[in-house]
Amino acid sequence: MHLNQLPERAREVVEYRKSGLSLNHIQGCPLDCAYCVRHTYGLWDQRQPRALMTDAQAVDELVKHRYFRPNVTPIQLFNRATEPFLPKVRPHTFAVLEELDARDLTNHVLVITRHQLNQYDADRLNQLRHIKVTLLFTYSGIDRPEIEPYPSKVAAESLKLMSAPRLRNYRTILYWRPLVPGLNDTDEHLADARDLSEYADATVFTGLFYRDQIAQYYRSNGIPEPYALTARRKIVPEALEARVLAAFPNTVALFRKTSCAVSYVHGLPDYNGHYGIRELCDICPLSQLELCRAAHRVPTAVEVHDVASVLPEAADLKVVDITERAAVVSGLETEQPRYFLQHSLGFQVHDERHPHHEKRHGRADIGWTEKPA
Numbered sequence: 001m002h003l004n005q006l007p008e009r010a011r012e013v014v015e016y017r018k019s020g021l022s023l024n025h026i027q028g029c030p031l032d033c034a035y036c037v038r039h040t041y042g043l044w045d046q047r048q049p050r051a052l053m054t055d056a057q058a059v060d061e062l063v064k065h066r067y068f069r070p071n072v073t074p075i076q077l078f079n080r081a082t083e084p085f086l087p088k089v090r091p092h093t094f095a096v097l098e099e100l101d102a103r104d105l106t107n108h109v110l111v112i113t114r115h116q117l118n119q120y121d122a123d124r125l126n127q128l129r130h131i132k133v134t135l136l137f138t139y140s141g142i143d144r145p146e147i148e149p150y151p152s153k154v155a156a157e158s159l160k161l162m163s164a165p166r167l168r169n170y171r172t173i174l175y176w177r178p179l180v181p182g183l184n185d186t187d188e189h190l191a192d193a194r195d196l197s198e199y200a201d202a203t204v205f206t207g208l209f210y211r212d213q214i215a216q217y218y219r220s221n222g223i224p225e226p227y228a229l230t231a232r233r234k235i236v237p238e239a240l241e242a243r244v245l246a247a248f249p250n251t252v253a254l255f256r257k258t259s260c261a262v263s264y265v266h267g268l269p270d271y272n273g274h275y276g277i278r279e280l281c282d283i284c285p286l287s288q289l290e291l292c293r294a295a296h297r298v299p300t301a302v303e304v305h306d307v308a309s310v311l312p313e314a315a316d317l318k319v320v321d322i323t324e325r326a327a328v329v330s331g332l333e334t335e336q337p338r339y340f341l342q343h344s345l346g347f348q349v350h351d352e353r354h355p356h357h358e359k360r361h362g363r364a365d366i367g368w369t370e371k372p373a
């Protein structure tokens with residue numbers, strides 16, 4: 001398939017998302033999870049994985065990208081348009097990881113999967129010496145095939161298998177999502193996730209991206225809609241969060257944010273600088289809290305402008321405010337340059353147009369009763 005035939009948003013093979021610079025030169029997936037982000041890229045009908053370029057070209061495009069900084073930029077592989085361990089995609093996943101590793105890069109590389117993995121995968125991943133690989137196993141516990149035709153229990157088994165070797169060069173995360181009230185939040189669901197979390201190096205819980213395109217899909221397929229409204233951020237209702245926290249003993253490394261968990265499992269401070277948002281850290285292991293505290297440094301406006309100066313699309317950037325929590329900026333048309341600033345500075349950078357409310361950072365207001373601070 002030629003790039004020009006793709007919907008506009010899907011054409012960007014390298015795209016910045018909050019957890020990292022994302023490489024997506026293979027697109028298409030037959031697993032049909034109803035909440036898949038492919039809906040929002042106009043790619044839902046593409047069920048067979050197809051390569052848009054060779055792996056060597058894709059890695060070249062990634063490392064030459066203006067957003068890429070060696071050993072700093074977190075990378076995400078095939079997290080937007082396909083599943084990295086589908087039989088047809090797997091060789092590309094290994095080829096990219098090995099090519100990055102051969103360049104002696106030490107960047108984080110996040111690989112999100114729900115597929116069956118095997119001993120060969122563990123052995124091959126263990127050959128990687130430089131890049132910091134984190135496998136995030138998407139598990140929801142949803143047992144309704146119209147929502148998740150590819151069952152969560154496969155991911156649960158893969159997580160156990162890949163976490164079993166005592167010595168390994170990669171890390172594992174239980175990526176418990178999407179949590180949806182009324183669908184997968186009974187006490188049994190919570191207990192199952194807690195039991196599974198014992199196998200992983202860390203656990204992240206998060207809600208559903210309930211965007212317009214996904215709501216339309218639910219409606220046209222007769223799937224009951226979980227929320228009356230759609231939202232630009234993930235939805236984690238307050239009461240559900242309280243139950244999750246109560247269900248987990250504090251011996252489990254549990255996180256609200258993907259980057260926090262990924263950083264923790266490699267013994268590093270959070271690369272998104274969430275430490276400034278103090279209320280996010282109340283469930284964090286103490287040793288990690290100390291790492292993030294030591295790394296936390298509030299940049300000056302001059303430093304923010306300096307980092308932004310390499311980006312033509314940040315020419316109109318204005319620093320509106322800088323607090324202990326975040327730098328608030330305006331003048332950026334899209335979110336991508338903001339993530340570049342955030343990861344370069346290791347400090348939160350917020351857009352003036354989309355303020356974050358206290359205690360619900362990065363989350364939709366749906367399901368929270370108190371008025372935002």
Ligand code: SF4
Pocket residue numbers: 257260261263264269270273274275276280281282284285288289290292293
């Ligand atoms: S201390 Fe805070 S910012 Fe750092 S990993 Fe923990 S929760 Fe995240």
